[in-house]
Structure formats: C-alpha cells, structure tokens
Amino acid sequence: MKNKKDAIDSFKRRLTKKHCNEFDNNQLLVPGRIFMFENWTGVHEAEIILYDKENLTVQFRNLFYNIEEIWTLDNLFIFDEEYLKTICAQAEDYGLLTDDKWKNENYIMDAGVYILHNDNKPxxxxxxxxxxxxxxxxxxxxxxxxxKNEDSKIDKAIKENEPFSLKVIKLANTDYEEINALEVALIAYYKSWDNWNKDGYNANRGPNCAGERAITKELL
Incomplete structure (x- = not known):
C-alpha cells in the first residue's frame, strides 16, 4: 500500500479538475454525500460516513440491509457522468471501420482513449x-x-468480421491528467466491462484491473 501522501497525490491525478478542487477544499469526500456505486451486482447508493484523510467509510443504502465498507484511496475513482456525456458527444467519430480503415497508419498519434462499438448491437x-x-x-x-491478435474477446469479434465503428477522445481535450483514469471512466460510462452485461468487450474495469472502486455518479 502507498503511504498517505502518495495515495492522496495518486487519487488527485485520477480526478477531473472540478473534483480535484473540491477535494482540496474538503468538499468532495464529506459525510452524508451520496454517490452511485456500480459493480456486477448492479447499481447501489453509497453514502460517505467518514473520511479520515486516509480511509473512506461508506455505507450501501439500497440493499436489504445496510453494509459498511472501508476503502482506501489507492483504487478509488470518482466520475461525473454528465461531464463524461459531454466529452463523449465531442469525440472524433471515424465511423464504420472497413478493412482499409483498420490498417490506416494516419490516425491520431496523441494520447487518447478509443471506443469501438459493435454496430450489430443496441x-x-x-x-x-x-x-x-x-x-x-x-x-x-x-x-x-x-x-493481428486473437487472444481477447474483442480481437475474436474483429476476426469474425463483426462491424465496429470508432470514436476517439484525446486526453488533452479533457480535464483528466491521467489516461488510465480517463479509460476507467469511459469503461464505466459505456458499460464495456464484460461482467456488466456480457455484451461488453473489456476483460476488466481498467488497466491492471483498476476501477474496482468506481463511483460513477453523484446523486443530486
């Protein structure tokens, strides 16, 4: 586990500028704030009970009985769903990937996240x-x-000539500092983790299995 300072610094790099400012002003992880926490079992209301500058105690509210868990900041992501909706609407849209487009060598070279959608699916x-x-x-x-590869679910679907369209979001066009955080956020937004609905193509919730603790939406 990281020391407290490293954990906080790493957590802040995974936030948007808005949430980072709230965190610096002690307004983000405050008791009583309710977020939506989503995992393979569904969507749950998570209320912050306590944040002691190192650990976060949350209580799940919409289960048959209340459950409290203690989380560290090491693998915690907080997303603003409305913000993600905005940047996704502004994504560069390359349309359906034909054979020549799959092998195009002139796509953006900037750091960014790409989204593939199987157009045979809703x-x-x-x-x-x-x-x-x-x-x-x-x-x-x-x-x-x-x-070229055939190792993953997405690679196999491409080999089977499933029709995929492509969108790209450049890291520089977002409020995110880390590309890993942007990817985890978009996996949550698009529900592309296979465990959610078996129609997604991501094997986990982010690089190196990041995003296990992914709070995806604040309740207003």
Whole structure:
C-alpha cells in the first residue's frame, strides 16, 4: 500500500479538475454525500460516513440491509457522468471501420482513449474501450494489434468480421491528467466491462484491473 501522501497525490491525478478542487477544499469526500456505486451486482447508493484523510467509510443504502465498507484511496475513482456525456458527444467519430480503415497508419498519434462499438448491437451495448499513448504506433498500432491478435474477446469479434465503428477522445481535450483514469471512466460510462452485461468487450474495469472502486455518479 502507498503511504498517505502518495495515495492522496495518486487519487488527485485520477480526478477531473472540478473534483480535484473540491477535494482540496474538503468538499468532495464529506459525510452524508451520496454517490452511485456500480459493480456486477448492479447499481447501489453509497453514502460517505467518514473520511479520515486516509480511509473512506461508506455505507450501501439500497440493499436489504445496510453494509459498511472501508476503502482506501489507492483504487478509488470518482466520475461525473454528465461531464463524461459531454466529452463523449465531442469525440472524433471515424465511423464504420472497413478493412482499409483498420490498417490506416494516419490516425491520431496523441494520447487518447478509443471506443469501438459493435454496430450489430443496441446503442447501449457492445462497446470496447482502450487507450493509445501516442507512441509505439499510437492508435494506428493498437488497431493493427486487434486485427493481428486473437487472444481477447474483442480481437475474436474483429476476426469474425463483426462491424465496429470508432470514436476517439484525446486526453488533452479533457480535464483528466491521467489516461488510465480517463479509460476507467469511459469503461464505466459505456458499460464495456464484460461482467456488466456480457455484451461488453473489456476483460476488466481498467488497466491492471483498476476501477474496482468506481463511483460513477453523484446523486443530486
């Protein structure tokens, strides 16, 4: 486990500027604030009971009985669903990926997150979310890897000629500092983790299984 300062610094880098400012002003993790916590069992109301500058005590409210858990900041992500909706609406849309588009070497080289959607599935299902860091071929390299490999669920679907469309969100066009945090946020937003509905293509909630503690929406 990281020491307290490192854990706090790492947590702040996973926040948007808005949430980071709230955290610095002791307004983010305050008792009584209610968030939506989503995992494979569904969506649950999570109320903050206590934050002691190191651990966060939350209580799940909409179960048959109240459950309290103590979380550290190490793997905690907090998302603003309305903000994610805004940046997704502004994503660069490349449309349906034909054979020549899969092998296009001129996609953006900037760091960013790309979203693939299986157009045979409803608009609220069938997503894969990945990241390109602007090196080692960037997005073009990642798409070529999907075409060449057969290891993952998304790679197999591409090999089977399922129709996928592509959108890209550049890290620089968002309020996120870390690309991993942006990817985890978009996996949650698009519900592309396979365990959610079996129609997603991501094997987990983020790189290195990040996002286990992913609070996706504040209750207003």
């Amino acid at each position: 608009i609220d299902r069938g997503y894969y979310t990945g990241q390109a860091k602007g090196k080692s071929g960037g997005l073009s390299g990642r798409l070529c890897d999907h075409v």
